[in-house]
Amino acid sequence: MTVLVVSNQKGGVGKTTTAISLGAAMAERGQRILIVDLDPQANATSGLGVSKERANGIYGVLMRERPLAEAVVPTDVRGLDLVPSGPEMTGAEVELVPVMAREYRLRLLTVNALAAGDAVVVPVQCEYYALEGLAQLLDTIEAVRARLNEKLEVLAIVLTMEDRRNRLSMQVIDEVRRHFPKLVTHARIPRTVRLAEAPSHGKPISVYDPHSRAAKAYAELARELTTRLKAREPIALSGAIA
Numbered sequence: 001m002t003v004l005v006v007s008n009q010k011g012g013v014g015k016t017t018t019a020i021s022l023g024a025a026m027a028e029r030g031q032r033i034l035i036v037d038l039d040p041q042a043n044a045t046s047g048l049g050v051s052k053e054r055a056n057g058i059y060g061v062l063m064r065e066r067p068l069a070e071a072v073v074p075t076d077v078r079g080l081d082l083v084p085s086g087p088e089m090t091g092a093e094v095e096l097v098p099v100m101a102r103e104y105r106l107r108l109l110t111v112n113a114l115a116a117g118d119a120v121v122v123p124v125q126c127e128y129y130a131l132e133g134l135a136q137l138l139d140t141i142e143a144v145r146a147r148l149n150e151k152l153e154v155l156a157i158v159l160t161m162e163d164r165r166n167r168l169s170m171q172v173i174d175e176v177r178r179h180f181p182k183l184v185t186h187a188r189i190p191r192t193v194r195l196a197e198a199p200s201h202g203k204p205i206s207v208y209d210p211h212s213r214a215a216k217a218y219a220e221l222a223r224e225l226t227t228r229l230k231a232r233e234p235i236a237l238s239g240a241i242a
């Protein structure tokens with residue numbers, strides 16, 4: 001089992017969309033995928049058509065030591081399962097660190113995910129401040145590697161919301177590639193309204209609109225990341241979370 005963490009401290013860059021779409025695309029390649037939603041916003045949960053108001057999601061696993069297996073729910077995609085999140089996870093951060101500074105608290109769930117992970121997938125939106133957020137994330141990853149989880153690595157940077165007609169978008173792509181030539185994937189995710197619509201139907205893009213450019217881009221990303229994962233030593237010999 002390999003634990004991938006989809007992370008970027010910057011908001012609205014396509015983390016949730018990438019987790020859902022990549023998870024579904026990998027499941028469709030025949031891999032068994034479990035998406036673990038840690039976000040109190042629970043967008044990955046609702047985006048996969050599962051209610052946020054379920055009682056027995058990730059909160060029970062983390063805070064009440066309930067078995068992970070009992071929190072797993074199936075999705076419409078064969079091979080793709082979910083451990084849902086919900087609004088009670090806002091409380092989890094508070095319960096876990098009652099005395100910590102607020103900034104640290106807000107980052108705690110991210111740090112938890114990185115501590116349990118093998119490899120990080122970083123969605124980067126093709127817009128002006130893209131690199132700024134990236135430097136912060138790489139600092140956090142370095143700190144987690146030094147103190148909590150030395151096996152953690154960055155697997156890929158995925159450029160999201162690409163707009164080929166926008167010169168700035170293309171300049172950002174060039175710049176991110178120049179800084180991280182090995183990490184940036186060949187597959188880039190186009191900006192398309194179909195990806196923004198899919199969550200309100202509770203479906204991943206591969207089900208909502210399988211022939212769309214976005215579905216093809218995420219299928220290509222799944223292929224590319226599968227190759228990258230195979231090319232290195234088996235990252236995790238035993239489950240990190242389970």
Ligand SMILES: Nc1ncnc2c1ncn2[C@@H]1O[C@H](COP(=O)(O)OP(=O)(O)OP(=O)(O)O)[C@@H](O)[C@H]1O
Nearest residue numbers: 010011012013014015016017161190191192195196
């Ligand atoms: N490639 C895309 N094309 C068009 N819209 C997109 C694309 N990717 C994501 N979106 C939309 O942009 C918004 C932000 O995306 P998403 O929720 O995936 O980002 P996020 O990084 O998870 O945000 P947050 O930091 O709030 O958790 C959503 O409304 C989503 O539907």
Ligand SMILES: [Mg+2]
Nearest residue numbers: 015016039043
């Ligand atoms: Mg999100």
